[in-house]
Amino acid sequence: MTRAAENWCWRGHRRQVCLALAATFVAAWPVSSWAQDWPTKPVNLIVGYGAGGGVDQMARALSPKASEDVKQPFVVHNRPGGGGAVAAVSVKAAPADGHTLVLTTSTTFTFDHHFAKADFTVADFRHVAIIGQFQEVFVSHPSRPWKTLQDAIADAKAQSRDLKYASFYQLDRVVTALLAKQSGVKITAVPTQGGAGVVNAVIADQVDFGFTGGTWGPSVTSGTIKLLASAPRDPLKSQSQVPTLRQLGYDVETEVFVTVSVPKDTPEAVVRKIEATFNKAAGDPAYAKFCEEGLQVRHFNLGEADTKKALAEQSERYAKLVTAVGNP
Amino acid sequence: MEAVIAGFGAALTPSNVAFVGLGVLLGYVVGVLPGFNRPTALALAVPLTFYMGPISGIAFLIGISKGSATGGAVSAILINTPGEASSAATCLDGYPLARKGRARSALLIALVASVWGDIFATLVLIALAQPLSRVALLIGPVEICAVLFFALTFIASLSGASLLKGLISAFLGILLGTVGLDAETGTPRLTFGQAELFDGLPLMVIAIGVLALSEMIVQMEERGQQQGTPLATGGDRLRAHEIRACVPVILRSSLLGTVLGVIPGLGASVASFLAYSWVRSTSSTPERFGQGALEGVAAAEAADNAVVPAGLIPLFALGIPGGIAAALIIGAFMIHGITPGPLMFLNHAHVLNAIYASMLLASVLMFAFGYFGSGLFARLAQLPLSVIVASVVFLCIVGAYIEGGTMFGVYLVLGFAVLGWLLRKFDFSYVTFLIGFVLTPTLELSLRQALILTDRNPYALLQHPIALAILAVTALAVWRMASRRRAVTGLATS
Numbered sequence: 001m002t003r004a005a006e007n008w009c010w011r012g013h014r015r016q017v018c019l020a021l022a023a024t025f026v027a028a029w030p031v032s033s034w035a036q037d038w039p040t041k042p043v044n045l046i047v048g049y050g051a052g053g054g055v056d057q058m059a060r061a062l063s064p065k066a067s068e069d070v071k072q073p074f075v076v077h078n079r080p081g082g083g084g085a086v087a088a089v090s091v092k093a094a095p096a097d098g099h100t101l102v103l104t105t106s107t108t109f110t111f112d113h114h115f116a117k118a119d120f121t122v123a124d125f126r127h128v129a130i131i132g133q134f135q136e137v138f139v140s141h142p143s144r145p146w147k148t149l150q151d152a153i154a155d156a157k158a159q160s161r162d163l164k165y166a167s168f169y170q171l172d173r174v175v176t177a178l179l180a181k182q183s184g185v186k187i188t189a190v191p192t193q194g195g196a197g198v199v200n201a202v203i204a205d206q207v208d209f210g211f212t213g214g215t216w217g218p219s220v221t222s223g224t225i226k227l228l229a230s231a232p233r234d235p236l237k238s239q240s241q242v243p244t245l246r247q248l249g250y251d252v253e254t255e256v257f258v259t260v261s262v263p264k265d266t267p268e269a270v271v272r273k274i275e276a277t278f279n280k281a282a283g284d285p286a287y288a289k290f291c292e293e294g295l296q297v298r299h300f301n302l303g304e305a306d307t308k309k310a311l312a313e314q315s316e317r318y319a320k321l322v323t324a325v326g327n328p
Numbered sequence: 329m330e331a332v333i334a335g336f337g338a339a340l341t342p343s344n345v346a347f348v349g350l351g352v353l354l355g356y357v358v359g360v361l362p363g364f365n366r367p368t369a370l371a372l373a374v375p376l377t378f379y380m381g382p383i384s385g386i387a388f389l390i391g392i393s394k395g396s397a398t399g400g401a402v403s404a405i406l407i408n409t410p411g412e413a414s415s416a417a418t419c420l421d422g423y424p425l426a427r428k429g430r431a432r433s434a435l436l437i438a439l440v441a442s443v444w445g446d447i448f449a450t451l452v453l454i455a456l457a458q459p460l461s462r463v464a465l466l467i468g469p470v471e472i473c474a475v476l477f478f479a480l481t482f483i484a485s486l487s488g489a490s491l492l493k494g495l496i497s498a499f500l501g502i503l504l505g506t507v508g509l510d511a512e513t514g515t516p517r518l519t520f521g522q523a524e525l526f527d528g529l530p531l532m533v534i535a536i537g538v539l540a541l542s543e544m545i546v547q548m549e550e551r552g553q554q555q556g557t558p559l560a561t562g563g564d565r566l567r568a569h570e571i572r573a574c575v576p577v578i579l580r581s582s583l584l585g586t587v588l589g590v591i592p593g594l595g596a597s598v599a600s601f602l603a604y605s606w607v608r609s610t611s612s613t614p615e616r617f618g619q620g621a622l623e624g625v626a627a628a629e630a631a632d633n634a635v636v637p638a639g640l641i642p643l644f645a646l647g648i649p650g651g652i653a654a655a656l657i658i659g660a661f662m663i664h665g666i667t668p669g670p671l672m673f674l675n676h677a678h679v680l681n682a683i684y685a686s687m688l689l690a691s692v693l694m695f696a697f698g699y700f701g702s703g704l705f706a707r708l709a710q711l712p713l714s715v716i717v718a719s720v721v722f723l724c725i726v727g728a729y730i731e732g733g734t735m736f737g738v739y740l741v742l743g744f745a746v747l748g749w750l751l752r753k754f755d756f757s758y759v760t761f762l763i764g765f766v767l768t769p770t771l772e773l774s775l776r777q778a779l780i781l782t783d784r785n786p787y788a789l790l791q792h793p794i795a796l797a798i799l800a801v802t803a804l805a806v807w808r809m810a811s812r813r814r815a816v817t818g819l820a821t822s
Contacts, residue, residue, distance in 0.1 A: 082526030222669030
């Protein structure tokens, strides 16, 4: 405010200003008590990825159920960029009243900062819920003579050649760097455009294998690609015979949850309500079916306490992994 | 073909026709409005398809895709604002036509080109999906890279009067196309620490800034000097010789769009710019382009629309999702228990045939809606300039905000409006700027993939005869252009 404007405010219009301040106070007063009655207006669900991707589809499947539950619309906004960073930055700056939530992957908070500096940390948010986990897999063309990823690595070793694979993003490069270190075979990442790019490269047999967390189900079902290994700790839900990296003897795993978070100053009572809303919505059997069959996402949901613990462990694990392999 | 005719039996139920019509109409509206794009419309529509049968559901989604590709031309022609990123090339001649009072002709040609491109590619999909998809598998990063190198040679013929200025703006486009995280190492490039820039500059926002908003600055300047050109649309009729000139262009561009659409990862924006460049550089009167050549509109729209059905070829035949729209359609198939891929042709042939029939139905409905719509929208061009400029500025800024999701998109669009205005003022080609920008991300990614896959060994090219042939044609094109230019400058100096 300029000096002149200040003068205007205080000299000639002191009474109006006082009244206005009082009115603001009165208007603001009920809001803080309403905060207990979350939500009092439509809730903005800021999705860290573009429309149509797996994360977005989960958000869009959940929001009608949550809306029905709390009698206020949940509005999905896509704010893609930097693996969820753009969405996280905008929600960090949003009012901490529970009406602006960020729905993104856990790696936005636990992993990406190792590669591109972010303007937020995992501690800037309260992570209210986990609503599913992507199941990353290694896949190859069906004509390759391998049953598991270990066969591919052994084959490359015997022929003393490199392996080239279609890469999804930085996370798989760290994982394969560790595989390379442990096995002594050079594994080179071929960058592609998203999960679809990986599947394309594998179906066209341009690479030895591919890594994807996206929708690999249809291509596996139709037999145009085959599974060599799964990367998370637990075996795949639908195809438990596929070995995990740990079962193949590698001390590494991937873990990408889909999380719902709010700014850290959000009132406790509101956080509890958001937690309950998402637990109820994500517990819906139709949502579970959509995740598991439509997206190959492992369906489960956790509340705030478990989410917090899971993300803390994940941060630490990824930090160790990145240190172990160096920045690939 | 007989099976497809049988498919019409399943497709022509009242509810199916209604869903296809609704999809096309929805897509058309989304296409007209800048800021609402195809993937968002599809993402919103997918949950609705849960409640439809498989035929209606898929046809609904395909209707949205097709409709948006057609609708994008309307705002491109009338207000120089591409409704979809892939209609940016339509602006280049569509808007000058509208300024000359020929909005209706431009809209009609765009519609005919769109519908023909769409029908042609749909027929190719029906007849040749399986053999063509196998060809698509032969096109890897090395071949894509060669195609894009060839595409760069078009810059020379699009540069306008000065090749040097054309190259400078092309390089500016290329430079801005490299903004974002490095694909191979994940290192941020030219992002100035802004997370918004990590995934690169958004084409849509840049196209709105450079094409639409900067044009509005020019209009406002001109208005200061003279009253804006009055638009006499009364005598605007397509003449027979114009239609004759457009027919071969539409045929060629539909073919090009279909070929490029089959290759996963290239996309409609690249295809429409390439078709435009191709037609312009092979025209006997290239100087008319950019000033309002109907052929330019026809080329961009035919290719843009051909990509939509052609992109379904690898999806249907192999289950390869070419892009986000295709990935959503796969999801819709899976919900109904159908897996796209070779088995679909055996196990679900009747569903597939009914989908084919619905797609052809969508093309017909698209023509009907488009014909009605263009008559309606063409009247907008007669509004006074003051109203047009104000509403376009409003639409541009809202569109940029929705597209970017934050104020960042608005700042970008304002910045690029100034850049576009400077390019115009100093006679640098904004066409080559856009081409450089559109081609760079795909070119860079495929070049780096190609280098890794071939171990940076030039002899590995010998295993890629298609790429070698394209590179040879590229070299020939450069040599021919260089010798022609030398001849022209030689004439000028003597």
